[in-house]
Amino acid sequence: MSAPHDTLVRNIFDRIAWRYDLLNRIISFRLDSLWRRKAIGALGIADRPALVLDMGTGTGALALDACKVLAPGARVVGLDFSRAMLNRARERTARAGHQDRAAFVLAHALAAPVRNGIFDAVMSAFVLRNVGNLESFFRESYRVLKPGGRIVCLDMFPPPQGTFSRLYWLYFGKLMPRIGSLVSGDPAAYRYLSDSVRAFVSPGTVADTITSAGFVETRTVRYMRGAVCLHLAAKPR
Numbered sequence: 001m002s003a004p005h006d007t008l009v010r011n012i013f014d015r016i017a018w019r020y021d022l023l024n025r026i027i028s029f030r031l032d033s034l035w036r037r038k039a040i041g042a043l044g045i046a047d048r049p050a051l052v053l054d055m056g057t058g059t060g061a062l063a064l065d066a067c068k069v070l071a072p073g074a075r076v077v078g079l080d081f082s083r084a085m086l087n088r089a090r091e092r093t094a095r096a097g098h099q100d101r102a103a104f105v106l107a108h109a110l111a112a113p114v115r116n117g118i119f120d121a122v123m124s125a126f127v128l129r130n131v132g133n134l135e136s137f138f139r140e141s142y143r144v145l146k147p148g149g150r151i152v153c154l155d156m157f158p159p160p161q162g163t164f165s166r167l168y169w170l171y172f173g174k175l176m177p178r179i180g181s182l183v184s185g186d187p188a189a190y191r192y193l194s195d196s197v198r199a200f201v202s203p204g205t206v207a208d209t210i211t212s213a214g215f216v217e218t219r220t221v222r223y224m225r226g227a228v229c230l231h232l233a234a235k236p237r
Contacts (some may be wrong), residue, residue, distance in 0.1 A: 005132045006108070010082050012189045017084035019184040020059050021036070026183065027176050033065070035228060036125055039154045040066050042232050043128045044222075048168075049073030050120035053144060055137070056080055056127030060089025060102065062154075067098040077119075078104045079112055089111065098207045110136045117146050128206065129196040138213035148237040151179040152230065153206070154227065156197045168227055172197065203229045208228040 013020070039062065045052070049071050054063040057078030066076050078087050086104045093102045107113050109124075110133060122141045131137045141151050159165045173194050180190025183197045201219050206229075211218045215233035222229050 006081070006195050009130045012186075012192055013082040014084040015186050016180075016184050016189045017059065017082065017088050020082075020085070021061060023042055023180055023183055023190075024061075026179060031223075031228075032126075035230070036062050036065050037069075037223075037225060039123060039125060039152045039230055040069060041124060042152045042230060043150050045070065045074070045121055045150070048120075051118065051161075052076045052121045052123060053112070053114070053119045053141075054078040055112070055122060055124040055141065056130070057089055057104065058085045058126075059084070060086075060093055060104065062123060062125040063089065063102050063104075063237075064093055064096055067093070067096075067101040070101075070118055074101065076102045078102060079107050079109060080104070080110045081106065083126075095098050104113070110229055112140055116143055119144050120146055120149050122149070122151045123153070126156065128155045129200045130215055134206065134209050135213065138210050138215070142213050142215060142235055145235045147174055147235055149235045151210070151233050151235075153210075154228070154230050155200075155206075156228055157200055157203050157226060159225050164227075168201055168224075169198075189201060196210070203231070206231055 046069055052066055054076055057063050057080045060078050062080040063076045078089055086106055089104050093099050122145055159168050177190040177194050181187035206219050207220050210233045216236050218233040220229055220231055
């Protein structure tokens with residue numbers, strides 16, 4: 001882990017927690033909700049009372065969506081190191097009436113305070129770019145999963161070069177930080193979010209890192225010409 005990196009990321013998300021969900025909807029034209037539903041569906045556990053870990057749960061959007069569709073008896077544990085984001089997660093889950101199905105824990109994703117092999121699934125949404133060490137993230141995910149358990153990670157990536165890429169960076173690199181600044185009053189935070197995508201590794205590198213951690217059946221699903229990707233894999237039985 002990198003302490004300076006962790007502190008930077010934590011401070012940013014603490015500052016923008018109060019406007020994070022609204023800005024996600026505005027910036028993504030509400031597509032973020034669709035992508036999260038696809039991620040949950042890809043876990044393939046809607047028919048049983050599974051125990052799911054949401055790594056980097058943030059305001060609990062992914063955890064709450066999972067609570068709405070998982071089988072009776074299923075539970076979600078959301079883990080994050082931003083206290084302000086977790087406060088929002090607890091508030092929105094309680095408002096939706098799902099507080100009995102979700103628990104939120106203040107902790108680092110690279111050192112989850114849970115036993116080995118207890119979760120049926122691990123999921124994350126828009127977290128990987130903010131992790132200081134992807135290898136450690138996937139090793140930790142592997143550790144907490146039961147044999148046969150699945151992992152699903154949703155995130156944003158630099159799109160391949162071309163016309164779409166130029167239009168994408170015109171919007172996400174220039175216009176989006178201005179929108180974020182106007183709504184949240186924090187230009188530095190939304191400049192960081194744009195820069196974190198620009199500096200992120202390729203979807204293929206993430207897939208290779210997942211496989212190197214011991215997972216099998218690694219697969220990548222691309223949306224928006226690869227600007228958003230869903231990575232899926234399983235822990236061997």
